[in-house]
Amino acid sequence: MADRGKELIEKLRVKPGKPFDLKDRDPRDKCGFDDDEATKTETEMVAHEIDALQDRLYAEGQRALLVILQGTDTSGKDGTIRGVFNATGPLGVSVTAFRQPSENELAHDYLWRVHAVCPKRGTIGIFNRSHYEDVLIAKVRGFAPKETIEQRYAQINDFERMLTENGTVILKFMLHISKKEQAERLQERLDDPKKHWKFNAGDLDDRKLWDEYQDAYETMLNRCSTAWAPWHVIPADRKWVRNAAIASIVKATLEEMNPTYPKVSWDPKDFKVV
């Protein structure tokens, strides 16, 4: 998988400034990963390489990596975090799940709660959902006027540019599943008592608005895939392909960042441990 990451970035990235049609992307694409079990084993190895790169990022203490995960219900956001980042451990990684905003959060602009939890230098921050909900559910459900939504795309691009200019590298992944796959996963949550707690009747209401959501995603991808914070559309009907692709891209990005152990300005010989 050495250079797989770079290839996948090229293949899956939404090219900034070019018209993008979500229908051109197949949720069942295998991305060149052939064999299920071998890929899983390789992903585990890549996960450990990410862990080692994260150690260097932490030691360097100068830059952060922000990974944004978006996707419809059941698209596998939690599963991605487990599959790609479990080996990294919690020391230099923080996960934030954005749920329905609280009264206090709603009393601020929509980027306020997001900014507050952006990752510290030296760490990886993972957003399970994000400020993009404010141009997705907010758009589909009409939580904000059209003109307000319209303004947000540029506001988000500006916000993200500011973050990148201040040392945060941003990777955005849309977990792309088919409507058929979602049906199977929702049904599983109804059939398996151990998954009942994951089921939310509201998910069925959102499912009825499938086409509206896909449209909102497409607009988001067209408007907010920028040179500084590009979107990647990840084929996610197959969980092992999803994890393999994201792990490869994260690894390639960290390698490109090439964090280094800081050089110190003092001479070890000047200190004596007594």
Added chain:
Amino acid sequence: MADRGKELIEKLRVKPGKPFDLKDRDPRDKCGFDDDEATKTETEMVAHEIDALQDRLYAEGQRALLVILQGTDTSGKDGTIRGVFNATGPLGVSVTAFRQPSENELAHDYLWRVHAVCPKRGTIGIFNRSHYEDVLIAKVRGFAPKETIEQRYAQINDFERMLTENGTVILKFMLHISKKEQAERLQERLDDPKKHWKFNAGDLDDRKLWDEYQDAYETMLNRCSTAWAPWHVIPADRKWVRNAAIASIVKATLEEMNPTYPKVSWDPKDFKVV
């Protein structure tokens, strides 16, 4: 290691209300773990069991586990988090390192910044240092008047009781290393260029106050090991013993909590995925 956790809780816990002498605890105690490699392998297995228990805690969503790590410089707080919680992954685990308080934090009471980051229900929170710094370094360095420090022990006990009464189980670990072991670890940070970034000249100043710190720890253990939030003194000169002991105690505690998948109040047959 099945019942090892319970035995170790009995052995390593500081009994509430009984006079405690830190000199009675040997930092090189092997806690009955015999063989280095076999213990490491077993600890990895326990780490995965903790991961499975954490999944249930997350699903249940009713209670939290707060793990507090304290210990002198180089006692292995980061290493413990890696060794015990790396398999748990970042999804339901948050780590907070408490450093020198900021101006804004100092403008509040000392428990304010701690309360703000206590773990959410369903998650494990790990504190790398904690409010106990306010009766350790604050005492040794005289950052607060004696009477203020004196009041804090009861304040902390009350605060922690409130947390436990509201669903947070608290486990406190003091990583107990010998002065000789600390010398070796500090020297390593001077000798190994890859560890230079971990070296802090201030650590040598604190080392000169070794006895004062040990006294402050002893007072803290005597005053703040309570029935609801007990302290455990972990022999930490051997990293593999330290990790094995803490992993066993965490696992036993989660098993005792016995989180369960929530029963839902609706009937799966009432829903149809279309």
